[in-house]
Amino acid sequence: xxxxxxxxxxxxxxxxxxxxxxxxxxxxxxxxxxxxxxxxxxxxxxxxxxxxxxxxxxxxxxxxxxxxxxxxxxxxxxxxxxxxxxxxxxxxxxxxxxxxxxxxxxxxxxxxxxxxxxxxxxxxxxxxxxxxxxxxxxxxxxxxxxxxxxxxxxxxxxxxxxxxxxxxxxxxxxxxxxxxxxxxxxxxxxxx
Numbered sequence: 299x300x301x302x303x304x305x306x307x308x309x310x311x312x313x314x315x316x317x318x319x320x321x322x323x324x325x326x327x328x329x330x331x332x333x334x335x336x337x338x339x340x341x342x343x344x345x346x347x348x349x350x351x352x353x354x355x356x357x358x359x360x361x362x363x364x365x366x367x368x369x370x371x372x373x374x375x376x377x378x379x380x381x382x383x384x385x386x387x388x389x390x391x392x393x394x395x396x397x398x399x400x401x402x403x404x405x406x407x408x409x410x411x412x413x414x415x416x417x418x419x420x421x422x423x424x425x426x427x428x429x430x431x432x433x434x435x436x437x438x439x440x441x442x443x444x445x446x447x448x449x450x451x452x453x454x455x456x457x458x459x460x461x462x463x464x465x466x467x468x469x470x471x472x473x474x475x476x477x478x479x480x481x482x483x484x485x486x487x488x489x490x
Contacts, residue, residue: 301361302359302360302361303359303360303361303399303400304357304358304359304398304400305357305358305359305360305367305396305398305399305400306355306356306357306396306397306398306426306429306430307326307355307356307357307358307371307394307395307396307397308353308354308355308393308394308395308397308413308415308421308422308425308426309322309323309353309354309355309356309392309393309394310351310352310353310390310392310393310421311351311352311390311391311392311393312343312348312349312350312351312352312390313349313390313391314391315351315352316352316460318378318391318392319338319352319354319392319460320462321374321377321378321392322374322378322392322394323335323356323462325374325377326356326358326374329370330358330359330360331358331359332358332359333356333357333358334356334357334358334429334430335354335356335429335462335467336354336355336356336425336426336428336429336467337354337425337428337457337460337467338352338353338354338457338458338459338460338467339352339353339354339421339424339425339455339456339457339458340352340353340455340456340458341353341420341421341453341454341455341456342453342454344419344421344453351390351421352458352460353421353422353425353455354425354460354467355397355422355425355426355428355429356429357429357430363407364396364399364402364406364407364409364411365406365407365409367396367399368396368407368408368409371394371395371396372394374392374394375391375392375393375394378391378392395413395415396409396411396413397412397413397415397416397422397426398411398412398413398416398433398436399411401434401436402436403436403437411436412435412436412437416435416442416445417435417445419453420449420453420454420455421453421455423442423445423446423449424446424449424455426442427442427443427445427446430442431443
């Protein structure tokens with residue numbers, strides 16, 4: 299894949315969360331091959347009262363265009379019961395969003411790059427900083443670790459153990475002292 303783009307995708311679900319996240323990871327791995335997978339985080343619903351979400355970010359490489367990738371993700375959401383006519387802030391079986399596609403900036407085939415939620419939602423920025431700590435935000439040039447350390451919003455996250463293909467992909471939790479542990483614990487911007 300000499301011309302492959304490095305892409306980061308957010309995955310979220312608050313309806314049959316584990317089943318839908320497994321389905322997304324399996325489909326992405328089958329279609330794109332090797333994935334870089336963050337820890338899985340539980341977060342409160344943002345913008346509406348609802349069940350907590352499970353969220354993570356995956357990195358992959360693809361030679362597909364933004365448009366082709368976006369169509370694949372929308373089809374995967376639909377296969378898993380996502381209704382695109384539902385209100386923006388509502389429960390989701392599966393929510394897949396392209397966060398970055400190399401260092402592209404702008405709107406490509408209706409996809410905003412980089413996705414604005416990187417800078418506004420802890421459940422996107424924290425797992426992105428985990429798997430791409432020194433990668434730079436295409437607009438402001440700061441790396442994701444710096445952005446996470448400066449994040450001042452009051453959105454709570456909990457690292458949760460999550461197994462996929464026989465391996466735990468959330469092997470650590472960050473507690474208030476910054477130590478790693480095997481117990482799930484809350485992560486806030488102060489813990490960066």
